[in-house]
Amino acid sequence: MSKNSKIVIVSNRLPVHRVKRNRSYAWETSPGGLVAALKPILRQQPNTWVGWAGYPGAAPKPFEQEGIFNWPVPLSKDEVENFYEGFSNRTLWPLYHDAVRPPEYRRRWWWPYVHVNRRFAETAAEVVARNGTVWVHDYHLQLAPAMIRQLRPDVRIGFFLHIPFPPQELFAQMPWRRRVLEGLLGSDVIGFQTRLGAQNFVRLCRRFTDAHGTRDALEFNGQVTKAAAYPISVDVRRFEELAESPQVIRRCEEFREKLGASRKIILGVDRLDYTKGIDIRFRAYQELLRSGKASLDQCVLVQVAIPSRERVDAYRELKAVVEQYVGEINGEFAELGRPPVHYLHRSLSAEELVALYRAADVMLVTPFRDGMNLVAKEYVATKTDNSGVLVLSEFAGSAKELTSALLVNPHDIDGLESTLQTALNMPRSEQSRRMRAMRRVVKRNDVFNWANTFFEDLSA
């Protein structure tokens, strides 16, 4: 297997997941732009992807899948509880998302976070070739860069944070703030989704560590780190191709017919996460129907909610709230065989998803805070005929680029309701003008461009 890897990717999850087929297990490549973007780069050279296989207990043996060498790292049941569900998803996740739920600071979660980061770092240090490159991803592994640097001072180390990096006042709450910043400072290049994230990081480093300098050259422990924005994107061509494939076009027509050909389709697609503002979207839709400014004859809402982190209480609570809205709105406005809300609590295949995007007249992306939000970019990538309206939260990273969307403050229910009404009534010419502008943006910076730019800076 690939010890001596010129390039090593490290992320909490491997780019594959285990599926049960008949009575045995097999690996399937996970959907998502990150794997797609890195595949062409990884295939050119000896590589390893270090990550968790997604279930507790002993890790399977390293294996190759589609040109990528997967090196599974084990997590015990306790580590899943304390490192993954606890520190990663009950401390860091809410803290980094503007504390939309109160972050919990538990000392018994911190040490598992340190230990698991060390395990990932040791594995990366073991497999990377002399003068090779290690690229660490996301909030689960913020201590790993400094740990890798200590074990392997010869390698280049990059880090990319997929979620927002919080402002000083919030980050300062965290009891382990200095340790986290120093962990990240082990990197040569740290990528954030937005300039604001990079700025927050640099200010915090100056305040809580001995680092000094600027965003381009932050010096700490005799080493220089660059902190910059690298907004992630999607595989635009793949979405375009799928959108224009005969089976997707057929499926899209079926959806339109089933939902009522003359009705406008409003779509939401999210992991079922409290940062996504799914509840607030239902509230605005409910009020729009109640006010009579839109009716069952004119529109229908389809919400796809992909199950996520189901053992964490805040996620269970959100599910109950969302399902209560679905029940309430349908109870109040449905006619037999014609509900105003269609709710799917499951993931969809890429074809089904793209067919839905294609069918949707209005796409609602209303997170309270989001690192980027790739659903917004996927929708734009799919709309090859320049139709459709994107309603986008100004607190999503993608709002910095997709400025021709209808931008909303998701905390403002009246504003959301009136924007939804504007979206439903937008003339085709204005849709087209806005969508064209957004398509230019996503085409210019697709996910391949994102990965290449990061690697260029890392090897500079």
Ligand code: G6P
């Ligand atoms: C976000 C994070 C990813 C994470 C994904 C799914 O997008 O930035 O790192 O993999 O959510 O969450 P999960 O907890 O299932 O890995």
